[in-house]
Amino acid sequence: MFELKPEYPYLYETHFHTYESSRCGQSAAADMVDACKAAGYTGIFVTDHHWGGNTRADRSLPWEEWVDGFCTGYYAAKKRGDEIGLDVFFGWESGFLGTEFLIYGLSPEWMKQHPELRSAIPFGNAPEIEDPMTPEKQYPLIHEAGGMVIHAHPYREEPYIPEIRLFPDYVDGVETINATHSSPVSKSHNNPEYNVRAWAYAKEHDFPVTAGSDIHSTNLFMGGMAFKRKLESSQDFINAVLNREEYILTDGVNWYDQQGNIID
Numbered sequence: 196m197f198e199l200k201p202e203y204p205y206l207y208e209t210h211f212h213t214y215e216s217s218r219c220g221q222s223a224a225a226d227m228v229d230a231c232k233a234a235g236y237t238g239i240f241v242t243d244h245h246w247g248g249n250t251r252a253d254r255s256l257p258w259e260e261w262v263d264g265f266c267t268g269y270y271a272a273k274k275r276g277d278e279i280g281l282d283v284f285f286g287w288e289s290g291f292l293g294t295e296f297l298i299y300g301l302s303p304e305w306m307k308q309h310p311e312l313r314s315a316i317p318f319g320n321a322p323e324i325e326d327p328m329t330p331e332k333q334y335p336l337i338h339e340a341g342g343m344v345i346h347a348h349p350y351r352e353e354p355y356i357p358e359i360r361l362f363p364d365y366v367d368g369v370e371t372i373n374a375t376h377s378s379p380v381s382k383s384h385n386n387p388e389y390n391v392r393a394w395a396y397a398k399e400h401d402f403p404v405t406a407g408s409d410i411h412s413t414n415l416f417m418g419g420m421a422f423k424r425k426l427e428s429s430q431d432f433i434n435a436v437l438n439r440e441e442y443i444l445t446d447g448v449n450w451y452d453q454q455g456n457i458i459d
């Protein structure tokens with residue numbers, strides 16, 4: 196049985212995909228929210244696959260309608276979270292030819308005002324796009340708006356990721372624990388070495404670190420980050436990460452400090 200550390204009672208899932216908005220999503224957002232609440236999470240960040248990733252919304256829609264479609268999973272999660280008392284925050288996972296980033300701190304309304312996000316080259320297909328959105332262009336765009344860019348699972352190896360590409364000048368931090376890699380209940384991407392390498396990368400650059408499960412169903416891996424206090428908002432989360440406030444990280448099996456040491 197997974198247990199919280201009493202000094203860090205507020206656990207957050209930071210990497211969460213829904214059936215409604217991610218093509219690889221397997222469970223409805225509301226059911227996943229119920230599962231997270233029952234499992235002891237205080238909150239979640241919904242991070243569905245965006246334009247350049249395995250998104251579900253129809254890319255032929257006009258931008259604002261596409262954003263509404265993209266946010267379906269978030270809205271369903273938020274509605275259910277409000278009903279049962281789980282904090283639900285908005286984020287997304289951007290994709291650039293297989294390299295992925297978790298974006299926190301911005302809103303669906305902000306997204307509607309930034310149709311240039313649509314020039315990310317779609318997952319699984321590389322049509323000629325003039326002046327595409329790239330990780331180098333994404334970073335200042337997200338930053339100027341007050342958001343945070345985290346490199347998701349930087350060392351995962353899969354056919355959908357043609358090569359490992361690192362962008363140390365264009366991220367705020369690194370997802371050092373992706374519980375999909377290490378959880379005994381995960382059925383994909385199973386190689387804990389991917390997390391070991393991510394920790395080494397974060398140390399090399401002295402990056403702030405995050406942890407999440409990358410869940411796609413109600414089969415939870417119990418990854419995440421635990422804080423001493425309740426987070427007020429996405430911005431509060433960003434500040435806590437960037438300021439390296441006291442928090443601990445988990446892959447659902449062990450607890451880790453921000454240097455990657457296992458805590459008893």
Ligand SMILES: [Zn+2]
Binds near residue numbers: 212249411
């Ligand atoms: Zn996915």
Ligand SMILES: [Zn+2]
Binds near residue numbers: 210211212288347409
């Ligand atoms: Zn993901």
